Amino acid sequence: MKYFLPATLSAYLARTYLVAFLQLLGVLLSIVYLFDTVEILRRAAKFENVSLLLVLEMGLLKLPEVGQIILPFAILFSALYTFWFLARRHELVILRAAGLSVWQFLAPIIGVAMMIGVFHMTVINPISAMLISRYQAMEANYLEEKESTVAVGEQGLWLRQRTAEGGVILHASKVQMPEWKLSGVTVFYFSKEGDFLRRLDAGTAVIENASWVFNNAIVNSKGRAPERIARESLPTNLTVNEIEESFSTPEQTPFWVLPSYIRTMEATGFDSRKLRIHFQSLLAQPLLFAAMVILAATVSLRMARFQATALMIGSGVVIGFLVFFASSFLKALGASDQIPVLVAAWFPPVIALFLGMSVILTTEDG
Template sequence: MRIIDRYLGGAVVVGTLVTLGVLLPLLGFFVLADEMEAAGVEGYGLGGALTFMLLSLPGYAYQLFPIATLIGALVGLGALASRSELVALRAAGVSVGQIVRAAMLGGAVLAVLAVVLGEVLAPLAEQRGVELRREALSGEVAQQTADGFWAVDDGAYVNIREIRSGTNLRDISIFQVDTAAGTLVATYAAEARYVDDGWVLQGIARSRVRPEGVQVERIAQARWDSMLDPGLLKVVVAEPQALPVWGLYKYIHFMRVNGQDAGAYEVAFWGKVLHPVLTLSMIFVAIPILLGSARSTGMGRRLFAGVLIGILYYLISRTLAYLALLFGLSPLLAALAPPLVFSAGALLLLRRVG
């Protein structure tokens, strides 16, 4: 049975990789076409757009992985069905359960690959792509770290610990050296808002460090002449889907402690936690489509069925996610319902086939 397991599982893995190899260049073309609107602005040219597109692909691959697994299982195992190999296996005494188990072993390998892609490669690549794009378009040197957003702003070093939106910042520190006076000026502001084409700092504590001592002054609010604009800072706020699970967990905890609504991040968190389950469920869905048709259905019809199921899954999952945010439903239930529903439907079809 180990040979059969490796053979069927390998067909699923190869089919999925081939599917990703076809879909990702198409997505890359659309991303590049969209980026061409910004190409030519400041230092952002064709090379920058190509780099941004390539760094975006791991994130798109992670999002596509469940649907690619479904189509890949239909492609890989469908090729075996077209050559009557699945029929021969069943005639030789291989049960439906054994075929499912072998396909699931291949799915387990793909699930591990998806986790590495979504938790390691995609966040790093997407963050780097955004940083390169931002620097090319704005000419500013900025970096997003675990200690917040850092930027060099007209000679001053700026650290923003929380970006609520492009126009609302919290916990800002500004460090600047006054060479004429020979002093270091450290300014802390509890909040900054973008009002009337300019920044207004609120809750300010300003320290001037001189050789003879430190002078501290407190100001209720003051204007802040900064090169940072809301359009730049909006791209720093990462989409929940682009964050790794641990980063989502920490941010959810932070928002709860501060009494903020973390609904969107909770939905993304549970979606990522259950991503391997979804990958396996897609393979489970593909099995009855293949065994029910054997060699009577062509590859084109199987692929069409896989695409329809993938679109249906996407619509259901997105609808449940929006309902969870709108009506305060359980994010775990919203993320768990689609794979459970599809797996239950596949199980019913498998019992008929068996």
């Protein structure tokens, strides 16, 4: 008994699935781009400096944000279509008559799905992260006109915000969570023209009543002797939640940069669970895509024989949303430290894979 298909047949099945995947993904991305562009156009109507060309560019830059969410659905439905296409042309019957098991003709399709997962993880994801970061910068500049910027680097927390006299840049070497107590604080004050005014160094800082409150501060003003102040405040329009939301989201961070960024966040004192879950989810993506193909096979191989196309599509929708809901639910539990990170990221694809395999082994001659 041959365990592997002939190269020509494997290439045919792989090519059929890949073409179906690219076509379906193109249709879904076109629909997403249309709706995103309309929404951006609606938001841009309030601003005179936002042109139609800029709106179209922002729509393209935002595309990967939703595109990465719909990718598993594209994997699932392109597999459903491929099996339906092969059944309609009686090619599945021929493969069965030739003595081939379901796993033999599934192998090329599963292989393509897993390669798509690896390619997305290593190539597409870094490009998408760059585009999403560019979109969010343009959104903040043109559609939101934010007055503050927050970033976390190897040197700690950096924050820039406007003030009545100009602007400030705040730096903290450490952040104690969840109290949001900053330590090793340095603040640079600038005029509206960008001229340096003074520097403040403080042991600690906290947000109280819409103000940064600095304790045990030393103020160095231009042309004046250093002055020690027990307590100094700086009005701010930021809240703790807004600062946390201003950090780079997992989707903005490229796959290759995630490990170092996670270490930076942890060294600074911030919670890195969401980033670690995202990183593990990317690693698990090839397995998830393989599971989606196998789940598609569980509903399509039998239903295709009975020409139950509508039922097959409906079953695919249910499966897709069940996997999506389970994955989102477990990620939320992992982010809130209710379950381990590895369980949150790997449990959905592993369960989906074994569920699909058990159904095929039960219903087919695998």
